[in-house]
Amino acid sequence: MGGAMLAGWLAGGIAPESFTVVDPYLAEAPAGVTLLREAPADAAPFDVVLLGFKPQQLADSAAPIVPLVSEGTVLLSVLAGVDLETLRRLFPAARAIVRVMPNLAAAMGKSPIGLVGEGDAASRAEVDGLMAPLGQAEWLTGEDRMDLVTALAGSGPAFVYRMIDALASGAAELGLPRDQADRLALAMVEGAAALAAASPNSPGELADRVASPGGTTRAGLDVLDAEGRIAALMTDTLRAARDRSAEMTREARARG
Ligand SMILES: NC(=O)C1=CN([C@@H]2O[C@H](COP(=O)(O)OP(=O)(O)OC[C@H]3O[C@@H](n4cnc5c(N)ncnc54)[C@H](OP(=O)(O)O)[C@@H]3O)[C@@H](O)[C@H]2O)C=CC1
Ligand SMILES: O=C(O)[C@@H]1CCC=N1
Known part of the structure; x- marks a missing residue:
């Protein structure tokens, strides 16, 4: 770092x-x-x-x-x-x-x-x-917010890399050559992040703008959103990283 x-x-x-x-x-x-x-x-x-x-x-x-x-x-x-x-x-x-x-x-x-x-x-x-x-x-x-910010800002890239990898793995599983899936997944995420950073719309709004009524994106979003899946997964991921940061703080204090 x-x-x-x-x-x-x-x-x-x-x-x-x-x-x-x-x-x-x-x-x-x-x-x-x-x-x-x-x-x-x-x-x-x-x-x-x-x-x-x-x-x-x-x-x-x-x-x-x-x-x-x-x-x-x-x-x-x-x-x-x-x-x-x-x-x-x-x-x-x-x-x-x-x-x-x-x-x-x-x-x-x-x-x-x-x-x-x-x-x-x-x-x-x-x-x-x-x-x-x-x-x-x-x-x-x-300072009580630092554990959570460590999870989001510090560890966050690893979570995003895992998602890029999962997207590429999924595409490979469904039939694309793995190297092509890797390239397309990475280029897609790079463009999506750049667009979101430049857009006046929130990522939540942008997701809905990509989704044409009755189209492909909505079908995919419905899977991510079913029973709050993606929200629960992200919250659990951040909670685990945040809690480990809090535990490390106690360990560091104990070591003096
Ligand atoms: N990795 C990340 O994305 C982030 C890391 N951090 C924090 O950054 C810190 C470093 O993590 P990370 O970069 O992953 O770990 P690394 O092991 O990659 O880096 C630690 C660095 O410290 C050097 N080092 C080892 N012993 C000593 C010493 N006694 N005195 C001075 N330098 C020493 C290491 O040398 P060498 O590599 O040659 O062993 C290495 O360059 C951690 O405290 C972590 O919490 C914070 C935010 C994000
Ligand atoms: O994994 C870690 O503990 C460090 C802190 C944030 C990112 N890497």
Whole structure:
């Protein structure tokens, strides 16, 4: 995820020389970006620090980063299920701490981004500026919404990929060559999403506009909608992801 954000920032025109990546294993960083195997022991604090490792690595990985976070530092965290209280306990000096929930489309400047955090208006404006090249950022009204936004904005692409795959699998099952089904399903979803993004109509309205009375689409929609199937499936999917995020938050707190 950190690599996707870096790609988005570089594509947005931020100078590669302004980034330092700390990663013990990464083979190569983009040209101009400093790559370190471990956090520098003697470096001055950074203006912005982004935590991008796995939540389970927090306890081990935080210690060497602490000296790089001072009263002038904005700390950003994409770690799912690690709350502000836990981050503040680990990084007491930070000027502001903001949880950021993007997805991999940040690399293309197309990510939805949930934001929640502490900090003054200037810090928030700074974070808004940093997020601008990555996609559409929205501040949440409370941290209690972050678990659900993690499910929707963070995990969401996987759910959509599963649906694209299921559409192609279904078409293959019904007789199309699989490679052709894959191409058509992907092109269809790409066009449908672009159209919906540009349309004044909601996706719900657009679905009805595609459906000619008595036609093929209505026949298909009737299957999706029977007994609220698609709505229940999506709600259950998001609930499971949201609840796992809440569980991870409890686990992270317990680890300290
Ligand atoms: N994947 C996604 O779509 C999203 C992920 N997130 C969050 O992003 C974070 C990373 O997830 P994801 O990108 O999937 O995981 P990855 O394993 O792909 O990325 C983790 C990165 O951290 C590096 N790393 C491992 N150990 C350390 C360490 N001790 N110090 C510094 N860096 C280290 C890894 O190196 P290496 O790869 O070389 O092992 C890797 O580059 C998680 O906290 C997740 O919750 C949030 C939103 C969406
Ligand atoms: O699966 C995960 O836990 C991370 C958070 C959101 C997307 N990937």
